[in-house]
Amino acid sequence: MSMEIGLMSKRVSFRLNTLQPLLGSFVVKAFAPFDLPVGSFTTMALMDANPGCSQIELARAAGFDKSALVAIVDKLEQRGLATRGRSPVDRRRNTLSLKPEGKKLMKEMFEVAHEVERPIRKELSPGELAQLFELLERAHRAMAAQAQK
Amino acid sequence: MSMEIGLMSKRVSFRLNTLQPLLGSFVVKAFAPFDLPVGSFTTMALMDANPGCSQIELARAAGFDKSALVAIVDKLEQRGLATRGRSPVDRRRNTLSLKPEGKKLMKEMFEVAHEVERPIRKELSPGELAQLFELLERAHRAMAAQAQK
DNA sequence: TATTGTTATACTCTATAACTATA
DNA sequence: TATAGTTATAGAGTATAACAATA
Numbered sequence: 001m002s003m004e005i006g007l008m009s010k011r012v013s014f015r016l017n018t019l020q021p022l023l024g025s026f027v028v029k030a031f032a033p034f035d036l037p038v039g040s041f042t043t044m045a046l047m048d049a050n051p052g053c054s055q056i057e058l059a060r061a062a063g064f065d066k067s068a069l070v071a072i073v074d075k076l077e078q079r080g081l082a083t084r085g086r087s088p089v090d091r092r093r094n095t096l097s098l099k100p101e102g103k104k105l106m107k108e109m110f111e112v113a114h115e116v117e118r119p120i121r122k123e124l125s126p127g128e129l130a131q132l133f134e135l136l137e138r139a140h141r142a143m144a145a146q147a148q149k
Numbered sequence: 150m151s152m153e154i155g156l157m158s159k160r161v162s163f164r165l166n167t168l169q170p171l172l173g174s175f176v177v178k179a180f181a182p183f184d185l186p187v188g189s190f191t192t193m194a195l196m197d198a199n200p201g202c203s204q205i206e207l208a209r210a211a212g213f214d215k216s217a218l219v220a221i222v223d224k225l226e227q228r229g230l231a232t233r234g235r236s237p238v239d240r241r242r243n244t245l246s247l248k249p250e251g252k253k254l255m256k257e258m259f260e261v262a263h264e265v266e267r268p269i270r271k272e273l274s275p276g277e278l279a280q281l282f283e284l285l286e287r288a289h290r291a292m293a294a295q296a297q298k
Numbered sequence: 299t300a301t302t303g304t305t306a307t308a309c310t311c312t313a314t315a316a317c318t319a320t321a
Numbered sequence: 322t323a324t325a326g327t328t329a330t331a332g333a334g335t336a337t338a339a340c341a342a343t344a
Contacts, residue, residue, distance in 0.1 A: 003210040006198025007259055008191060012266050012278075013176055015285035016169040017191070018212035021335090022292050023162045038311085042157060042166070049155025056325060061152040063167035065312065070327060092320045092325045110156055117161050123291035128284060129161075135273060135281040136164035142272035143171050170312090187334080205302060214336065219304060241302040241343045 012139065026116045034109060036079070037072050039064060041113065044106040047082055047098040054093040081105060161288065175265045183258060185228070186221050188213060190262065193255040196231060196247040203242040230254060 008014040028038065042062050050058070055073065059066040073096065076082035081102030087093040098106065121129060157163040177187065191211050199207070204222065208215040222245065225231035230251030236242040247255065270278060 004198040007194045013172045019289045020165040020169040045156045049153040119291040119295045120288045132284040138272050139269045140168045142268040146268045
């Protein structure tokens with residue numbers, strides 16, 4: 001039986017709920033050889049883009065809880081990929097930064113993630129993909145603004 | 150600190166990983182008064198669009214495991230919203246269908262879901278929203294085809 | 299031998315609350 | 322009194338494997 005999706009075709013969350021776990025399962029498999037906790041790649045990429053940021057800032061940007069970030073940063077430190085310093089101006093805050101080894105590994109993981117998304121890149125033109133990023137980003141900003149109310 | 154997302158701006162799964170849980174948390178809260186298992190709305194909508202389909206077909210279309218569907222259909226039957234019949238041509242298969250009460254409730258839930266996504270509709274024009282649906286659907290098809298290899 | 303629905307179970311993820319140290 | 326980081330734990334969600342009925 002060929003299935004129809006009916007009313008769900010007009011619900012953003014339906015598409016997200018089906019595509020996200022599907023894509024996520026591919027990513028998890030592809031990242032398995034790196035032997036790092038889920039979220040490590042995102043964490044490293046955000047550290048790289050925001051050197052010196054705090055854990056709570058990074059957790060918010062990545063969309064997971066501050067408590068979930070602890071084990072990730074622990075592991076990255078153990079593996080010599082990142083460092084956790086203390087902010088001199090506010091000694092409660094850690095200052096996160098990515099070591100050169102971390103940057104190198106992060107870039108390797110980026111290539112792997114890129115490869116996982118290849119079927120999407122084959123289906124969508126560069127312009128369409130850029131459009132998808134833009135629309136998702138604006139949708140996210142709109143919902144995030146709602147969350148703060 | 151205003152956070153940058155760096156390389157993640159070029160990763161589809163990053164946007165999905167942040168937007169999906171955010172939107173999902175709003176949906177779960179909004180659906181709480183209905184007191185139905187998560188996935189019930191999707192299940193009812195797919196039953197409505199595919200009367201007589203089997204559980205395994207519905208589970209695949211919805212993106213969750215066949216075992217997860219059992220409790221959902223149990224609850225929908227108990228509440229008098231849906232029926233589980235036996236296929237006369239293949240007695241292993243259940244034939245699912247939505248009762249009028251289920252259709253009515255599903256439409257109510259649709260309105261609630263619609264309301265949850267209002268900030269997105271405010272941010273994106275109808276044309277942009279249609280574009281987003283189309284791009285997500287094509288991305289999903291591309292990844293689903295990959296999964297079967 | 300394979301598939302559908304079912305059950306039980308294990309596992310992961312996330313959420314929450316409590317604690318410390320700092321502000 | 323509030324915030325950043327940490328820890329422990331409970332709850333939810335998901336995945337897996339095994340089983341009965343049927344093909």
